[in-house]
Amino acid sequence: MKTFLIPQPVSILISLLPRYPHSLIFTRVINLALQDKLHDEVWQPLHGKRVCIRVKDAGIAFHFTLGPQGMIARHAVAQPDLAISASAQDFFLLALRKEDPDTLFFSRRLVMEGDTELGLLVKNTLDAMELPPLDFRALLPARLLDKLRTRLRA
DSSP, X not given: OOOXXXXXXXXXXXXXXXXXXXXXXXXXHHHHHHGGGGGSGGGGGGBTOOEEEEEGGGTEEEEEEEETTEEEEOOOOSSOSEXXXXXXXXXXXXXXXXXXXXXXXXTTSSEEEEOHHHHHHHHHHHHHSOOOOOOGGGGSHHHHHHHHHHHHHO
């Protein structure tokens, strides 16, 4: 498979954007996608820990923590408890379950820094979750708004 990297001029432009808003959008999308799965007690060790997901070729990083209501966007910190880095394509392949995290890790395409025990917990928990196939049509703005309206009415 041909490797796709986000072009450097696009990456530079994205890296100039304010950091907090995209972390907020990221956490909202993950909360909608995983819904009640983030409330399982297996996630307890992640509560209050500062996590950073870095998309290296995009020049973007998502900062968050896990709280009682799911993921919460946070402002960047110098040393998060756990940082996971990869290219946009590799994260995309992981989300589609077309690539194994161990393969990416040992080929140095996925980098984990900080509390590696916490990183292994996240990896193993995500691997064990019965997730439906990723359908990117569900992330269309109209569908996300409908899902959000439904949740607010409940």
